[in-house]
Amino acid sequence: MVRPSSTGSNGVQSIDRAFVLLDVLARAGRSMAVNELVAASGLPQPTVHRLARTLMESGHVRQLSSRRYTLGPRLISLGEGAARMLGARAQPDLALLADEVGETTKLGLLDGERAVYVAQVPGRHSMRMFTEVGRRVYLHSTGIGKAILAQLPAESVRRTLLAAATPRLTDRTLVDVEEILDELEKIRRTGHADSDEEQEVGLRCIAVAVPGAPTPAAISLSGPTYRLTPDITDDAVRHLHSTARRVSEYFA
Secondary structure, three states, X not given: OOOOOOOOOHHHHHHHHHHHHHHHHHXXXXXXXXXXXXXXXXXXXXXXXXXXXXXXXXXXXXXXOOOOEEEOOHHHHHHHHHHHHHHHHHHHHHHHHHHHHOOEEEEEEEEOOEEEEEEXXXXXXXXXXXXXXXOEEOOOOOHHHHHHHOOOOHHHHHHHHHHHOOOOOOOOOOOOHHHHHHXXXXXXXXXXXEEEOOOOOOEEEEEEEOOOOOOOEEEEEEEEOOOOOXXXXXXXXXXXXXXXXXXXXXXX
């Protein structure tokens, strides 16, 4: 249950409670009935009705024909703006990481059933990986996607993968949900994700989670498999974790 603050003036308390409702809907990832919102938020039912009506008028919440509530379209631009600002703040840290390891570095966030890149710094080599900021990629086949999935409970992973589908992009792509779940357990044990020619032939990506992020996030480095060989993994992971700890401060 998300517990609203009990301090502050009535106006501040109303704002706090409105954000509680939005957070509940965002965490659920689905439409919710009033009784579900009441149970998850800890707010009285009249308060939920009143706040929901206000949020509907502003476009931040929608009510479906079933009378269930979902997040509204007005939140899209807010989320995109926040992601852009987060990417800009993380850019210097990614640049330092790219300089340390020589490969392309990225920051990605969970975005529905995919991961979205919000920042990138190219490596120093003439042959390097490039992915445009804003691109959405599969979770099951990318290092950054697997590092994000490993932060979710098993049932959330199942729902996400079943909703998104898991196409076989190369001969090495894991597509079976149970095999992917086993891979995620390995990622939790080792502290890093690895995509070795699973997204694209000849490309390897190593990624780690950003600790404490309110939405699952990860940073990665990627490059050709002939440069990102297994013998450099430990050093690369050390640099990634150091950067992830710094980037986590921007989520606070």
